[in-house]
Amino acid sequence: MFTGIVEELGEIARVEPLSDAARLTVRGPLVTSDARHGDSIAVNGVCLTVVEVSGDEFTVDVVHETLKRSSLGRAEAGRQVNLERAMPANGRFGGHVMQGHVDGTATFLSRDPDGLTHFAFPAPLGRYIVEKGSIAVDGVSLTVAGVAKEEFSIALIPTTLELTTLGRTEPGDVVNIEVDVLAKYVEKLAAVHLPGTGVDNGKGKEDA
Structure with missing residues (x-):
């Protein structure tokens, strides 16, 4: 983990x-x-x-x-x-639960002078991306600042821009995203009670 x-x-x-x-x-x-x-x-x-x-x-x-x-x-x-x-059993929990199982990629769109950074994501992952929820971008634990259609934004502090690859991204660059695994488990458990959702309640897909 x-x-x-x-x-x-x-x-x-x-x-x-x-x-x-x-x-x-x-x-x-x-x-x-x-x-x-x-x-x-x-x-x-x-x-x-x-x-x-x-x-x-x-x-x-x-x-x-x-x-x-x-x-x-x-x-x-x-x-x-x-x-x-990987986090040791006695380590400090600084971000959020991440498995390292990438769900897909997003495309870097833009960043304003205040660090607000925008990405385009694949439509099927949209149901797991919520405002103020957690998301991993290229392995960095981040908080979603906003979601609109097939785009999400995050606010990057100067330290993150300096110490990770996110400060070096250019428009069009591809980044890895891992959505909050808790959201996927909740969806899986609730699917049987929500007919017509289109959620596969059978064999799960293999992640990266």
């Missing part, structure tokens, strides 16, 4: 295409300081399993489903990424 408090701004060192997958090597001195084979590290909000650690770099394998559903399908050497280690 993660909380969306980015620990470090890392960098993709290498990308190796595999059959229906990719192997990424990521540079991050802080998160690799105690990383071991099998540990979980969120890379731009995507929970990935460490397969190798060498110096200040760690390597992960990214399967086809994750490449398709997240922005990691566009990963390239030199790109900066947000990094967070």
Whole structure:
């Protein structure tokens, strides 16, 4: 589990295409300081399993489903990424409950001088995005400032702009989003009592 408090701004060192997958090597001195084979590290909000650690770099394998559903399908050497280690049982809970299972991608639209930042999101995710609710954008725990049609806005403080990739986004850039998992569970449980909602109450989809 993660909380969306980015620990470090890392960098993709290498990308190796595999059959229906990719192997990424990521540079991050802080998160690799105690990383071991099998540990979980969120890379731009995507929970990935460490397969190798060498110096200040760690390597992960990214399967086809994750490449398709997240922005990691566009990963390239030199790109900066947000990094967070899995939360320890005795850790401080600073953001909100995050699984690192990306629901889809959004597109950065604009940011005003006050930090109010706008994104366009896929229509099917709209029912989970509510004003003053939680959302993860590229692994950063944020509060939704407003929702209009297929756009949402968040207010970014200077620290977030400086210490995460969100301060470096340009119009048209793709970011990962993970909606509040609690909303999805509530919907699942309520669906049987709300006929005609169109919610699938059977086998769930596989997330990234």
